Amino acid sequence: MVAMATNLEGQLADGLKTALKAKDTRTANLIRMIKTKIMERRTASVGEGMAQPVVDDALVLEVITAYKKSMEKARVEYAAAGDRGKDQLEELEFEIGWCKQWLPEQLSEAELRDAVAKAVAELPKKDPKMAGRVIGAIKKQFGDRADAQLVKKLAEELLAAP
Numbered sequence: 001m002v003a004m005a006t007n008l009e010g011q012l013a014d015g016l017k018t019a020l021k022a023k024d025t026r027t028a029n030l031i032r033m034i035k036t037k038i039m040e041r042r043t044a045s046v047g048e049g050m051a052q053p054v055v056d057d058a059l060v061l062e063v064i065t066a067y068k069k070s071m072e073k074a075r076v077e078y079a080a081a082g083d084r085g086k087d088q089l090e091e092l093e094f095e096i097g098w099c100k101q102w103l104p105e106q107l108s109e110a111e112l113r114d115a116v117a118k119a120v121a122e123l124p125k126k127d128p129k130m131a132g133r134v135i136g137a138i139k140k141q142f143g144d145r146a147d148a149q150l151v152k153k154l155a156e157e158l159l160a161a162p
Contacts, residue, residue, distance in 0.1 A: 008060040008102070009038070030095055037063045061103065065144055068099035104145050109154075112138070112146060116154040131155040 012031055019028040041063060042055050075092045078085030107115070119137045123130055134155040138146050 008057045009055060012038075012060070026091075026094060027098065030098055034064060034067060037067060061144070064099050064102050068096055068103065071095050071099070104143075106147060107142060107145050109150060112150055113154055115141065115146070116151060116158060120155065120158045126159055128156060128159045131159055134159070 012035060016028055016031045016035070019025075019031060038055060038060060041059060071092050075089060075096065078089045078092060115138055116134060119134045120126065122137075123133065131152060135148060135151050138151045138155075139148060
């Protein structure tokens, strides 16, 4: 069985064609990288004699999210390198920006602060060890729209406060 292309997969293919026609190698290379990672995910879950799983929009978004997170990690390292990492930092910013346009809009810090405060208020007791429970509740409620690192920071602040 051949896996059907998803809406997002089709959009990626269209974006690649557009980038190639415009001779935008930076975007074309990035889209190829994302498509390769999608193919890796598709083939990684196929065993002998099993049909290829259908790649849906959720999988495409997972791949783009994972790629964006890895680029954000690298950005911190290149920023610490100063002038030596300047060129690579510019490329990472481009890639992160490109990924963001495909992903759902992130919640603002104020929205997260309100959500974390409500989750903390619902806890049976205020204990800093319960930060994981708060993070889980926020991720369950908002999914990838909530920045887990920021949620953790806010939860720890609120749970440590007297």
